[in-house]
Amino acid sequence: DKDQVCRVKGRLWKLLSPARLASRAHRSKWLESYLLHLEEMGVSEEMQARALVLQLWATQGNMGPAAFWVLLFLLRTPEALAAVRGELEPMLLQVEQPISQMTALPQKVLDSMPVLDSVLSESLRLTAAPFITREVVVDMALPMADGREFTLRCGDRLLLFPFLSPQKDPEIYTDPEKKDFYKDGKRLKNYSMPWGAGHNQCLGRGYAISSIKQFVFLVLARFDLELISPDVEMPLFDLSRYGFGLMQPEHDVPVRYRIRP
Template structure:
C-alpha cells in the first residue's frame, strides 16, 4: 500500500526535526526541549511561567536552557549570580533583542538599519525623563491627575457612593493623565476628544501584544493591524503639531525623527505610539494591584493615608476636598510607606524577563567556581519573579506586607539569600542597560495617583467577590494583568474625617 504524499511529508518533517533537534554540548546548561517543533515548551511556559520554571529548577538546578518558540533561553534563577550577567556587556547585548521585536510590534522600520546614529540619539533622549526634567514631568502629571479626577470622579454621585471597577477606574485616570503629561493637550480646551475610544483601541492592541512580541505576524491576528494603524494615526506630525504642553521628551524625539527624510509620517507616529505603550502598559496594572492590595488590608490603607496627610501637614498644608492638591517631588520622596506599598505590589505582580543575546560562542563566568557555555544567538534570561517569590529572601512571599520595604523609618535595601547580601533584590524595571529609563517617572506617577485617590475618596470593595489572581498571558513582559476586574464603590471624603474613618 502506497503512502499518501501528505503523510510522507509529515514523516519527513518529523524525521528532520528529530535529526536537527538541538543536543546539549559539554559545558552547557541542562537542556529542556519539547516534542512540538518550533514551539518547544512555550505552551507550558505560557500557562504559568513561574510554576514551569520552578519545576525545571527542582529538576536541573538554578541554570538551565529552555526551547521557547524557536529560541533557546538559558535561565539563571539564582539572584546571587545576577551581577555576573548584568556587568557582562561585551558578549551579551540587550539592544539586539529590542531592535528585533519592537519595530514589527509597533509598526516602524528597524532603527539601526538605514538611520545612522538615530538609535543612540533616541536612547539619550530618555535622559529627559530624569534629573531636573523629572520635576517638570511630576508637576505636570499632578495637574493632569487632578484635572481628570476632579471632572470625572470627584464630582460623581452627588456626595453618595459610586460603583465601578478598579482596573477600569485606574485605566481611565492614568491613561489620560499620562497622555496629557507626555504628549500634551489639544489646541483648544484641556482634554482631547475621543480619549475613551483611544483607550479601548489601546486595550485591543495590548491583548495581542504578547503574540506580537513573540513575532507572530500581525496579519494572523485579526483586526490588530487596523487597530494599530488607527492608534498610530493619532500621532501623525500634522496632528501633534497643534498640541500644547508637550513634554521635552516628545519635542526632542520629534525633531530627531524629522531629520530623516526617508521616515514616513506613519513611521514617526509609530515611534510615538511605542512611547505611549511604554508609558502606560505597565503603570496602569501596577496602580490596580497596589490599590487592590491596600483595599484588602485596612491597616495598610489607614497607615498609608495617614502618612500622606502627615507629609502635607509637615509642609504647612491642609487637605480640603474642594481644593486641588499639588504634591512636590520632595514630598513624594518622603512617603516611605507608600513607596514600600508600591514596591510590594510590584514584587507580587511583576513578571518581567531580563534579556541578553549572546554575540558569540563563549563561556559565561557566573562566579569564582562556576561557568556555563553559551552559543551565539542564544538568550540569557533573568526571571526576577522567581527571586521575588523566594521564601529565603522574603518571608511569606505570597502575602502583601505594606511595610516590607521599610526599616527604621527609611527605605529598606538590605535583603539576603543564603546569608549573603543581594545586590539585586527587586527588579520590576529590568537591570543594567535594559533598565527602564522612565522608572523614576513611573514610580512618581503611581505615588501621585494613589495619594490623590486615598486623600479624596472613601473606597471599599464590594462584598461577595473571589480574590483575583495573576493572568500569566503577559509573563516575561512586565506587570501581569489581573484575571478579572474587581468591583468597588467610592465617594468624596469629608475634610473633617480622620484617616481611620
C-alpha cells in the same frame, strides 16, 4: 518572531503618528501637551510616534496595573491603608491648594513618603514578572546552579524569564512579611528586580514611580474606598501577561467609593 514584532511596531507607529492623531476629535489634554512638549524639543514626527508608543506601553502595560495592585492591597489591609492615609494627611497641609483642584504633587513631597514607598515596593515584588534581555558581546559559557552549562555566541540575544524571580524565591522570602535578602548565607545584590537589573534597568522607572504615587495619592485624597466584598479573594494573574512587566488580574474587583467631605 522578530519579523512579526517589527511589523506590529511599524503599525503602532502609524496609528500614533501626529498627523493621524491631529484628525481625531476629543483628544486628551495630556496628549496635546505631550506632543507640544516633543515639538518644542525639536523631535521629528517619526520619533514623536515612537515616543507615544512608549507612553502607551508604560501607562497601559505597567503603570495602570501597578496602581490597581497597590490600591487593592491597601483595601485588603486596613492597617496599611490607615498608615498610608496617616502619611498623606500632613502632606496635604503642605500644599496650598484645595484637594478638589489638586492635579499633582511637588516632587519633593512625593519623595517624602516612606510608607507609600514601602507599599509600592512590596506590591511590585509580588506582581512584577518582566522579561530580561541581554546582548552577548563575547563568546562565553553560562554555568547554571544545577551544574548544566550553556555556550553563548557573540551576537546572540539572550532572553531571561525568571518565572521564579528573586522577589518570589521561597529561599529568600520564606515569609512574605519578612525580608532577609539573603540566600545560602550570602546577601543578594538584586533581591527584587521589578525594573530589570544592571545597565539595562528601565530608564523610565523614576517617572513611573512618581506617576503611580501621584495617582494613588489623588485617589485616596479625594475618595473613600471600600471593597464591596471585604473577604474577596485576590484575583489570579492573567498568565498570558507573563514576561511583559506587571501582571494583570484575570478579572475586575468591584469597589464602592464616595467623594470625601
